[in-house]
Amino acid sequence: MREATWRAEIAADDRFTVIVDDDPTGTQAVSDVDVILRPGRAAFDAAAAHRSVFVLSNSRALPEREAAALVAGIARTAQDAARAAGRPLRLVLRGDSTLRGHVFAEVDAVSPGTPVLFVPAFVDGGRFTEGGVHRLRTPSGPVPVAETEFARDPVFGYTSRDLAGWVREVGGGRRHAVTVPLARLRERGPDAVADALAEAGPDAVIVPDCVTESDVLAVAAGLVRAERRGARVQVRCAASLAAALAGLATRPLDRVAVPPPGRVLVACGSFTEASTRQLRALDGLWERRVELPVAPHPGDDRALARAVRERLAEDGRALLATDRAPGHDRVPAAPALLMDTLVATVRHLAPEVDLVVAKGGITSARLATDALAATSAHVRGQILPGVPVWDLHTPLGRPAYVVVPGNVGADDTLHRILAQVGP
Incomplete structure (x- = not known):
């Protein structure tokens, strides 16, 4: 029953949702949606007639400065198209569920001085956050992502085991993490996230634990509640939260x-x-x-x-x-x-x-x-x-x-x- 209420809250938010995907894998958890591969104004004008659209930046393949400039340009074009269509815009930055990418450079490019909601969980793919540690399910059990080969990426490598340390490391010490423990999220639901976002300062990165699809919905509804209270938030997330905010779901195919x-x-x-x-x-x-x-x-x-x-x-x-x-x-x-x-x-x-x-x-x-x-x-x-x-x-x-x-x-x-x- 709670999940149905949360879904209804998310669905009632009729903003034009644009998910900027730093590679094409952000569509892992969605179906029946278009992907703009060449982000020009005409493409956004056509997409603005729909609830949501993905747009490929492929910015993870670029140097940081070029990536930030590209994403900023996409954001401006999307905002212009939304304004012309008479619709408010929600811009979501979709990134890798193993913590790679130009995370804070892209955030700063589109929304400087803004608290960040950071949710790298990709539930269908076995990537989840619990106890402030982001983990990956393997045949031998869950392991911290920091202990996998992805943390040794030659461009986006990191060493921090917990997300609070990761925020300090990757953010160059300019940002700090505010965690929302799983027990609090499940006890208070969306309000646990909404309160954290409403109270966040400009350098805060809100990092809720997120293990199941129900947790994803609670986080998404919490964002909606915080924004209704006047909070200004930039979302950086993996596929699961992007899908929830876009009102989309997976469709398993047989062939x-x-x-x-x-x-x-x-x-x-x-x-x-x-x-x-x-x-x-x-x-x-x-x-x-x-x-x-x-x-x-x-x-x-x-x-x-x-x-x-x-x-x-x-x-x-x-x-x-x-x-x-x-x-x-x-x-x-x-x-x-x-x-x-x-x-x-x-x-x-x-x-x-x-x-x-x-x-x-x-x-x-x-x-x-x-x-x-x-x-x-x-x-x-x-x-x-x-x-x-x-x-x-x-x-x-x-x-x-x-x-x-x-x-x-x-x-x-x-x-x-x-x-x-x-x-």
Whole structure:
């Protein structure tokens, strides 16, 4: 009963909700919503007729200064479109559930001197906050995210085990965390969050514990209550809270329909150990993979495309992946060159594939926009928890596209996805 009331409070907030996604994986927990891939004014004007829209910034792939400038520009465009439509705007910054990204630089770019509601929980993906520690569920049990490979990211690495320490570390000591313990959240519901936000100073980062979908709803309703009381808050969150604020939910899919001849390309740029294990589980595809070598100069994209084309002709499926040798904590010195080669190779193949399964957040962003020339997408649903299926809008039509985050899934995730692909 309480959850129904909270949902009603959230639904009654009719602001135009724009979720700025720092890579394409923010649609992990939503369906039936559009994604703006090229954020121009016309796209926002069209989107303002709806309750919510996602917009891809891909800012995690940029240097901090460029990321902040890009996100600030998106925010201004969204505000102009909302004002023209006569609708108030809610801007949500969606980021990684393993704490990577230009978190506070982007917050400062769009809402300086404003308290932050920070909720990195992604419940469907097994990422939750309890006791002030953000954790990831693994086959051997939950572990603090600070103890995983994601905390060793060469760009966004961190050492703090609890979120209060993480806020100090990543915020350069300029911000402080205010926690909302789980017991208080569950005893007082949304008011626990609303009170914390209403009392927060400009440098405060409100970090509520959040373990279940019910907790997510309580946090979302708490934000709505605080804003009704006059609080000005900037939200930075992972997929679960973004979905709740947008009034959206997941739609589990049984299969990914692909028109004949059904040629499937799996493309991976992610260097995480988890990604490598998922690729190895593809068995025959792994053994016959086409690999982009790590080098200080661009690869031969035409030769790589020819090799992929041969695999597609023989098997109907092909795997194109970056060299697995470097590992996540030893990404090559020129990752942009490697990604450019991956994009150029897939661009050659675009008219010849019927489905692309993209592994990695930055990979899926670059392939959708730069290789396949998509301008927008529609989220069909999730083929597995945390794995959205898009219908791209491209010059070649509306092909299906599977976004597999680099930090999501078990060893058999890619294998299971391909088993659910068919006519």
